[in-house]
Amino acid sequence: MKVKTDIETIRRALNALQVILSEATISFNSEGMLTGGIDATKTTMVRVMIHSSVFENYQIGSQLDITLYVLDLWKILKKSPPKGAIELNYDEEKRLLEVVVMSEYMSRYKLRTLETKSLQLPKISMKSAWAGKLISKHFSEAINEISSYTNEIQFIGEKDKLILHGMGETVEVDKVFTKPMAILEIDAKADKTSAYYSAEHLMQIVDAGLKVSDIMLLSFGENSPMYMNSTIPAKLKVEYWVAPRKHV
Amino acid sequence: MMKIRYKNKTFNLRISRGGFKIQREGSDRWEYVKKEYIIKLCSLLNATFGYKNQPGRLKLNIALDRREGIPLTKQRPIIWNTAIITNCLFPEQTLIEDGYIVSSDILKTEELEERMKEMLLKEEVVVNVKGKIPEEYISLTEFMEG
Numbered sequence: 001m002k003v004k005t006d007i008e009t010i011r012r013a014l015n016a017l018q019v020i021l022s023e024a025t026i027s028f029n030s031e032g033m034l035t036g037g038i039d040a041t042k043t044t045m046v047r048v049m050i051h052s053s054v055f056e057n058y059q060i061g062s063q064l065d066i067t068l069y070v071l072d073l074w075k076i077l078k079k080s081p082p083k084g085a086i087e088l089n090y091d092e093e094k095r096l097l098e099v100v101v102m103s104e105y106m107s108r109y110k111l112r113t114l115e116t117k118s119l120q121l122p123k124i125s126m127k128s129a130w131a132g133k134l135i136s137k138h139f140s141e142a143i144n145e146i147s148s149y150t151n152e153i154q155f156i157g158e159k160d161k162l163i164l165h166g167m168g169e170t171v172e173v174d175k176v177f178t179k180p181m182a183i184l185e186i187d188a189k190a191d192k193t194s195a196y197y198s199a200e201h202l203m204q205i206v207d208a209g210l211k212v213s214d215i216m217l218l219s220f221g222e223n224s225p226m227y228m229n230s231t232i233p234a235k236l237k238v239e240y241w242v243a244p245r246k247h248v
Numbered sequence: 249m250m251k252i253r254y255k256n257k258t259f260n261l262r263i264s265r266g267g268f269k270i271q272r273e274g275s276d277r278w279e280y281v282k283k284e285y286i287i288k289l290c291s292l293l294n295a296t297f298g299y300k301n302q303p304g305r306l307k308l309n310i311a312l313d314r315r316e317g318i319p320l321t322k323q324r325p326i327i328w329n330t331a332i333i334t335n336c337l338f339p340e341q342t343l344i345e346d347g348y349i350v351s352s353d354i355l356k357t358e359e360l361e362e363r364m365k366e367m368l369l370k371e372e373v374v375v376n377v378k379g380k381i382p383e384e385y386i387s388l389t390e391f392m393e394g
Contacts, residue, residue, distance in 0.1 A: 042387040043274055123393040198274055198385070225391055243385045 001028060001090040004057040005050070010086050010211050011077045013048045014131070016230075016238040018074040019204040020046045025119040027064040036121050036239075042244045043243040044201055047121050054235050056085070066090055066097060067114045073099065076109050092178065092230050099162055124225055124241045129193040130157025131219035133184040134177065136210040136230065143174040143206050147199035149173055155220055157193040160186065162218075165200070184215065196245040202226075205218055205240045212238050220244075274385070 017024055017035055026035040032054070052058050053194040076099055078087070084103030090113075091098070092158035142164050146153050151166030156163040162183060164175040177183045197220075209216050209230035217229040226242040 041274055041385075042389050043385045045388055108274060124388060125391045125393050154320070201274055204275075223386060225388060241388060241391075243295050243388045243391075246386060 001061065001092075002057060002059045002087070003028065003033070003055045004085055004087040005055045006077075007077065007080050007084050007086045007103075008062050008082065009050060009054055011080065012076050012237055013050055014070065014074050015211055015237070016048050016205075016208040016240075017046060018070045020044050020240075022069065022071055023067065023072050023114065025065050025067045025117050027063065027065045027119045027142075028060040030060075034119065034121075036119070038120065038122070044197070044205070045121070045124065045241040046205070047237075047239045049237045051234055051236070057087070063093075064090065064121060065116050067116045068097060068111060068112065072111050073097075076101065076107075080107075083144040100156045124227075126219065126227055127221040127224040128219040128227065129189045129221040129224075130155075130162070131217070132157070132162055132177075134162070134216050134218055135182055135184070136206070136214050136216045138177065138182045139216060140206045140210045143199065143202045146173055146175065147203045152196055152247070153199045153202065154247075155193075155195050155197065157186075157220065157225070159186055159191060162186075180191050193221060193225065195222050195226070196247040197226050197242055198245055201242050205242070209238060209240070212236060 005010040013033075013035075019039050020039050024035050026033060030052065031049075032052040034048070036045065038045040040061075077086075080101045081103040084101060087098075087100040087102070089098040089100070090096070095113045096115050097111040099111060101107040101109075122232050143153065146164055146166035150166040151170045152166070154163075154165040154167075155167060160178060162177040164177070166173045179186065203229065206216070209228055212230035213232055215230075217231075218226065220226040223244055225244060226240075228240045228242070229237070231237045
C-alpha cells in the first residue's frame with residue numbers, strides 16, 4: 001500500500017482519533033481511509049473518514065486494515081511542519097508502516113504495527129429530539145468554561161435555542177446559544193429536550209472537532225447518546241457518539 | 249490499578265512495566281497530567297514534591313534506563329520525574345542526592361505497586377477494573393444496533 005496527501009488533513013483526522021483511542025484499526029478501501037472505534041469504557045465512539053479524492057497518490061490494491069498504536073503516529077504528526085505532504089507505505093509482510101513527511105526536508109519513520117484487528121464501528125441507535133448546526137468556536141469555548149466548574153453539563157434544547165447548564169459546588173452557569181450568531185439551524189422535535197453529558201468527554205472531542213470545521217452538527221435526546229459531526233465536504237468527516245450520564 | 253480522587257475528578261493510576269501512568273476516568277487514554285495533580289499525588293503519599301526546572305506538565309512514567317551519576321537536570325524529564333516520585337515512595341532508599349541519581353536499582357513493579365496501594369489506601373482508593381463502565385454513564389453498548 002502507498003498513499004500520499006497533505007499533512008494537515010491527516011493531522012486533523014488523527015487528532016480527532018487520538019483524543020479517544022490509543023490503539024485503532026485504519027481501513028483503506030476504494031472510498032478512502034476509515035478509522036475509529038469505541039473507547040474501553042464504552043462511553044465514546046469516534047468515526048473518522050478521509051475521502052480517497054484527498055489522496056494525490058492512492059494505491060491500496062484491495063481493502064487493507066492496519067492496526068497501530070495511534071499515539072505513535074500522532075507524535076509524528078504533531079511535530080510535523082504545518083505545510084507539506086505525507087506518504088504512508090505499508091509493508092504487509094513485515095507489518096511495518098513507513099511514514100514519510102515531506103516539507104523543507106524529508107523525515108522518514110518506520111512504525112511497528114500491531115496484530116490486525118477488524119475495524120469495529122457499530123451502528124448507534126439515536127433517539128434524537130434536538131439537532132442544530134453550531135459555530136464550533138463558541139461551542140468549544142462554552143464547554144471549556146463550564147468544565148472548569150463541573151463535570152456534568154445539562155443540554156437543554158428548545159425550539160429557538162440551546163442552553164448549556166452547569167452546576168458547580170459554588171457556581172451555576174448557563175450558556176445560551178441562539179440564531180444567528182451561535183447557531184445556524186435548529187430542528188427541535190419537542191418544546192424542550194434535556195440530557196446530561198460529561199464535560200470532560202466533550203471538552204476533548206469538541207476541541208478536536210473545532211480543528212476540523214468551523215461548523216458542528218450536534219444532536220441529542222433524553223437518555224440518548226449525543227452525536228457530533230464536523231465535516232470538510234468531500235475531504236474529511238469526523239463523527240462522535242457520547243454516552244449520556246445518569247442524572248441523580 | 250488504583251483510583252484516586254482529586255477536585256471531584258477521578259483518576260486511574262496504574263503501574264506497568266515499572267512505570268506510573270495516569271488516566272482521567274472515562275477516558276481511554278493514559279496521558280500527561282498537570283503538575284498540580286502530581287503535587288496532590290505526592291501529598292497523598294505524604295511526600296514532598298519540588299525540584300527546580302520542572303516543566304509545567306509532567307509525565308508520571310518510570311523509565312527503565314535510569315542512569316547513575318548523571319545530574320537530574322541533564323536527564324530527560326521523564327527520568328527525573330520518575331526518580332523523584334520513586335524516592336517519595338521509598339524514602340528509606342536514597343535514589344536522589346544533591347540532584348543526582350545515586351542508585352539505579354530498578355524497583356520491582358509489584359513492590360512499588362504494593363507500596364502505593366498501602367499509602368493510597370489511607371485515602372479513598374478502590375481497585376478499578378480496566379474498561380469498566382463508570383456507573384454514572386449509560387453505556388453506548390445499550391444503544392448499539394444488531
